[in-house]
Amino acid sequence: MNNNIIEIQDLKKYFYMKKSFLSKEPVILKAVDGVSLSIVRGKTLGLVGESGCGKTTLGRTIIRLYEPTSGRIIFNGEDVTTVPFKPFRQKMQYIFQDPYASLDPRKTISDIVGEALDIHNMVQGKKDRAERIKELLKTVGLSSEHASRYPHEFSGGQRQRIGIARSLAVEPEFLICDEPISALDVSIQAQIINMLVDMQASKNLTYLFIAHDLAVVKHISDFIGVMYLGKIIEYSASNELYSKPLHPYTKALISSIPVPDPSLSRNRNRIILQGDVPSPVNLPSGCRFRTRCPIAQTICAEQEPPLIDMGGGHLCACHFA
């Protein structure tokens, strides 16, 4: 058996929308359009891209909050694309982006965290349950007296800790973190990141870390995939991606990160992309990025560049890389 905890093969998720009540042809929104990737146990794969590129849809399709249109999801060597959820959902958990919307305001913290324990029959008796909840809250840096409170009594950072405690309750092996820190303040972000890093080391967790903040992704990830309009366009080890980006989109993305240093940020060569991301309903022909690409040629409109290995496991989908 190989060491990959999860493998995704040519995963697609299309949403069918009716254009108007007169037309019968459904409009297809290709949110995730043929993504293949694998994650080694105990490592972190970062997924970056702009809003609408399908990174959240990909995360949700992997855990089957959305049913995949086609493709395969192999988890721990087992095909889980169509099997019932319950057994594999215990091993695969999801941390949501918005700590305000993802906790039920009418439940206490012990109910929120304990619900997962009950569903998977992981505790025997009330005492055991309370004990386990206490332990979980401690793991995420909250105290046991918080258990009887309601979500509105907590700040954003604390709520995100509760969300993390809930997903840890069932002792998962694989966590999908969907922008877990983007709703938090800078000084709190670092607390949560450190906590995620510590938990990974102590529990041998594997993360799929979805974010749009490239600096954070670089810090936490071993490998990074860059998505654009439903496809992965570049994939490599995290340091290599930042030191030697190959795809023109990745180059522009990295150059547009604001750097908190006035002398550095004013003197650097910035690539500013023109225009907006095209709609995923009307994808451009050929390369998806060509409408905004500074080096696009005629071939880009005719042929879609395949994702190929440029050496040392650095994959890139560009005719000119």
Next chain:
Amino acid sequence: MSALLEVKNLKVSFFTPAGEVKAVNDITYSLEKGKVLGIVGESGSGKSVSSFALMGLIDPPGRIVGGSITFDGNLLTLPEDQKPTRKALRTSEEAQRSMRGNDMAMIFQDPMTSLNPVIQVGKQIAETIRLHNSQLSKEEIYQRSLELLTLVGIPGPKKRLKQYPFEFSGGMRQRVMIAIALANNPKLLIADEPTTALDVTIQAQILELIKELKDKIGMSVILITHDLGIVADIADDVAVMYGGKIVETGSSEEVFHHAKHPYTLGLMDSLCNLDDACTRLTPIEGQPIDLLNIPAGCMFAERCNFCMKICINEIPPTVVDGTHQTACWLLDERRPATI
């Protein structure tokens, strides 16, 4: 050079059933013509409220409870000795209304909700022009709207003027917002987190546009953000806010390269750096301050690594070093020799 805007000891409070929330608690700063001031802070630090106060947009239960704002030689707040009678407030409101959207304009965080969804974009731009220039003819207003859309880099402005906000993408809507703000050639543009809702590539476009327009029109800009990177990129001066107070202010060179306040230093440390291969971040421990129960001394004392007894009991003095000002007991000579 004379200051375009002077804010002195400004205090804004919200009177809620739970008690008085001192959102802005005694802040002082000034802004010169043609300069960019970056105000950085976390949510709840009072950075947005302080700029809403400049525009006169504080709604009840909120109220300016003290201090003065002087813009371009005119006092925008009530004079210290005048009682806030209804008449005095009305006159002050009228003066502000003629200035708001004219000499001083604001762009907001969320371009998705700050435009009216059922009115054509062209009409929304025209409204701002007409309000402050009633003598202009329809044709003149139309020409000016076209000019504005071209200025902010929207392709095909003639067609775009007739469209509705939903037909624009996020970045394009923010451009429309900027066009509306620039309609009457303001002397001061207040940008409240203008790029927070946008993607990084679009953010780069908008920031570039603000920089370009600032030079073209010669206006001053107040940029409010939580992203230190954005401030480093475009601000001349920086003010760092925490718990309703300005804890450190200076030129961006001073604040970024020679930060003195423990909070500013903590913020810089808690950022992920792209260049260093840092293995671990240094967060600021604890939670942001609860503005309902503000401490007697320094706002940051509870989370500060260098907290002394005096920090808990007494408000820190502002230590001035040229243009660089820091409110911290550590830098004051009266601090106790031992902690």
